[in-house]
Amino acid sequence: AKELFESFDLAPVLQISHIAIPQIVCRLLNLPISIFEHGEIEKILNQNEEWLKRLAFVNTVGDIDEILPLVPSEIKTALLEIKELAQAVKYKNLRIVPLYYSKMRYYDKLFFRFLDGNAVLSGGGNYEIEGIKSSGFGVYTDALIENLDQKERV
Template sequence: MVVILEHEIPQGSQLYFGKSARLKRRIEERASQILYTAGFEEIITPSFSFLEHQRDTSSREVLRLSNEKNHQIALRNDTTLDVVRIITKRLGRSTEHRRWFYIQPVFSYPTNEIHQIGAESLGEADAKSMLKVAIEIFRSLELEPILQLSNMRIPLLCAEHSRLGLEVFAKMQVEKIMASEEYLGELLQIKNAQDLQRATSKVPSFLKEELEKLRALAEGIEYPRFVFAPLYYAPMDYYNGIFFRMFEGNSTLLSGGIYEMDELQSCGFGLYTDQLIEKILRHNEG
């Protein structure tokens, strides 16, 4: 028999109090103010949804239960999916607004609780506009994590036109990439705008348009700590084009980009509040 002490909480759950709770509220207030100013309205989606409304009903990460009518219910594990579904299917006749933000956790098996601040621009694939909002939130907190600009289409096309499988890019197996097509080595070395311009003139024609999208995204973005990572590929449920993330060390603090859901091309991002709080507290203590 396993004894559970009174002070224990399930692994993966979050507890904030005193300084950390105050910091969490400050982050949320700053983000809310910036998002409202940028034309977003807030939405709070239900913690529960019908299992059939989940993108992947077979996922082992989904926390499931049954309601009184024995319908399969899931705890919210993806707010983007809920926002798109609720705005387009349920509230479509009640509002024409397309810019929404949310501040709420998602949950995954077994007891993971992940706090997020997210923003979705439905029907608008303007990654630069969303990226500027994300940068403004971090600047309001006096933070400048590294900004990575990527394009999921590039590794997808490279896998299609080379002898490498997509998993090679997902795992970033540098030796295999370097030993393959010459242009892949060029892509691997891109870090700044000069590298990107040089490589664009050397890569096959099927990549030029996608590299140009990266250049256009960076143009006009005034941010000192950014890098290009054209071969970066993260197996995401819906991001299929321009992708950006902000990180410090091994912690991803924000990720976002262009996605398509229910035949609607949109753009959004999610800020990972738990990692951000941990980073700020660790920095202040150091």
């Protein structure tokens, strides 16, 4: 997807998340997953956990390095997986969003979205079905065409 966008001279934001992090937070703090499904950040920030408040504002690899000593051990592996992917993709317009929860429930590990404004141009991630580990992604062609059309008009 990255190469596709570069071929059109687009630089959408690449958002990287890990589905396990919101799930682990819910288990640790006895919270419903609906808080993450609905993006109710105020309920997340109202928890009396400094590490969770700090986790909500993680955006970069450097932020992950700073927060690793503070988070519960159950979350560290997922954060390190995000860090490893973020470093490997070498993409400048990158945002790490550890508390984002995708409604695409088949993703069970890392997942990503390419965003331009409010439009999702592409998304994908890792999943396992019947013991077979896979990765996949899709490009939302309608959103991409609309984005290109708007840029052409400017």
